[in-house]
Amino acid sequence: MTYPNPTTLFVGWDVGGWNCDRNPASRDALVVLDAERRLVGKPWRGNLRRTINQASSTEQFVDGLLRLCEIDPALHQAPRMLMGIDTPLGFSRPFIDLITRGIAVPTVGESSSNPYLHRRTEHFLFERGLYPLSPIKDMIGSQATKGMHVLGRFAPIREACGVWTDGQMLRAIEAYPSACKRSACIEALRVPFHVEEVSVPRSFVPGFEHVDAQDALTCALLAWAFEHRPQWLAQPMADIDPVEVWIFVPEDGLRA
Structure with missing residues (x-):
């Protein structure tokens, strides 16, 4: 496949645990789109741990992702990549203060308002009808540390609240697919990847099963x-503390 050189490639990473190759139900998955939202290469599913460990630079990491998705890296001269990552990429300031400085909050309420379990961005989503998971209590700490590890190694610069970069070829944000289920905007973008058969509504084309x-x-x-x-x-x-970062979700998927 040839690919015109080069606009930004948009990569979606659904994060699996560090040892997700032992979990048939949930693993890392990658999808790469071009600026016209066309699929580039093929969707990939497996465990990214080896690719992460073998890369000694951002360029090698990006090259590894392209190869997994069967995109010939020779066709791309220093591609720009913007990655949406589906896992918590930060912890709450009260939790950080508790474990690093021993500073406790005065009181703790229900789970959805617990300042240790959830960040301000997650409280924002709770207030609007969504139920994001907590890396502390919902057994996704493996995925969260995996995502944060990748940022620390390959995109360590905080460009803005909730936006990371290496300053050259890779940028990343935290994404939340479940917040898109009620979003007409995002659903419209997914339509080209649906099977056009009335008998199988919202089934996906091969590669996205x-x-x-x-x-x-x-x-x-x-x-x-x-x-x-x-x-x-x-x-x-x-008023968002940059250390807690931000989950980017569509406005039309939120309840008033």
């Missing part, structure tokens, strides 16, 4: 929207 690949596709579309339709997405509020 597994929900991991479907979530990776949604993450790639959220990354595309972040660059091309930022007005569709809820943006960080002024």
Whole structure:
């Protein structure tokens, strides 16, 4: 496959645990789209741990992702990549203060308002009818540390609240596919990947049969929207602590 050189590639990464090759139900999945939201290469599903460990630079990491998705890296001269990552990429400030400085909050309430279990961005989503998971209590700490490890190694610069970069070829945001289920904007972007058969509503074209690949596709579309339709997405509020970061979700998927 030839690919014109080069606009940004939009990558969706549905994150599996560190040892997800032992978990047939949930693994890492990657989907790469171009600026026209066309599939580049093939969706991939497996465990990214080896690719992460073998890369000694951002360029090698990006090259590894392209190879997994069967995209010939020779066709890309220093590609720009914007990645939407489906896992928590930060912890709450109260939790960080508790484990690093021993500072406790005065009181703790229900789970959805517990300052240790959830970040301000997650409280924002709770208030609008969504139920994001907690890396502390919902057994996704493996996925969260995997995502944060990748940022620390390959995109360590905080460009803005909830946006990471290496300053050259890779940028990343935290995405949340479940927030898109009520979003007409994102659903419209998913339509070209649906099977056009009335008898199988919302079934996906080959390569997207597994929900991991479907979530990776949604993450790639959220990354595309972040660059091309930022007005569709809820943006960080002024009082958000940058260390807690932000989950980018479509405004039309939120309840008033």
